[in-house]
Amino acid sequence: MKKPYMFLLPGIVFGFLLSKAGFSDYDLFMDMFLFTDLKLIWTMFTAIGVAMVSMSIVRRFKPRSLTGEPVQIKTKQLHRGTLIGGLIFGAGWGISGACPGTVLAQLGEGKILAVFTFLGIACGVYLFALLYPKLKKMGIPL
């Protein structure tokens, strides 16, 4: 896949999966954190397990991607912001019952209040960009 618009297709697949798996369901996230229904935990564990096994196969056989290059696994850097950023994010997750991917699925499903979560995320990203000169000095990279 070379052209940006082609990524509509994997996006549609991912959105369909998020929706059918229940990740766009506010109540299921609350149940997960309250331990009243662990469906999403099992879904997440399954996803992590399946991805872990299949990615270890990818690492072992180093296949070529359809782009023509060999598959190159890129992971995020560990830094001073990883945990604290995770905690801030977790608080937002608990308040909104969504994350940056699943809020898009909520929007697609016609959940009006997701509009405000979505706008909030964009503003939060902008807030980060505004504060970045200070955060950079504190050792938090982009």
Add this chain to the structure above:
Amino acid sequence: MTMYDFLFINPWPWWLGGALIGLFVPLFYLTANLPLGVSTGYGNLCKIVVRNTKLEALNAKPYKKIFTWRVFFIIGIFMGAAIAKVLSGDYTLITEMGRFNSTVTGSFTLSMLWFFTGGVLLGFGARIAGGCPSAHTIHGIPCLAPSGFLATAGFFAGGLLVVNLIYRILF
């Protein structure tokens, strides 16, 4: 229950949703050679609004161009969920968010503020942590990235704390 009902009408069981989301990670590498991730794309959305911003963080590498794959991936997620809902046969606009409106507040204005606040923490936290659960949890942990484990610990600790505060103590 027919196969059609199972796949398109009802919510999926955990093993089906989990397995297919898990397979998305290697398939995204095999087709596009990219790590799964959503939150970076919100920076591209910001730049649609503030096109000429001088802010360093919004002129980093992923934002040199505005309409990158990430923008289309985001639009796709929206479309895919809409398709799932339409196929299930009960597409309607919904003003409530699950049990939130019957437990915390019935006011739409307060709900707007509530979800907006949650969103700001999501966006800000994701950029500090360098990613969201798609990049850190679904992609990072299976790729054995230390950042994935630590960020995920943060996501869950924050969520546990806040949700239990909201539903077991405050409301």
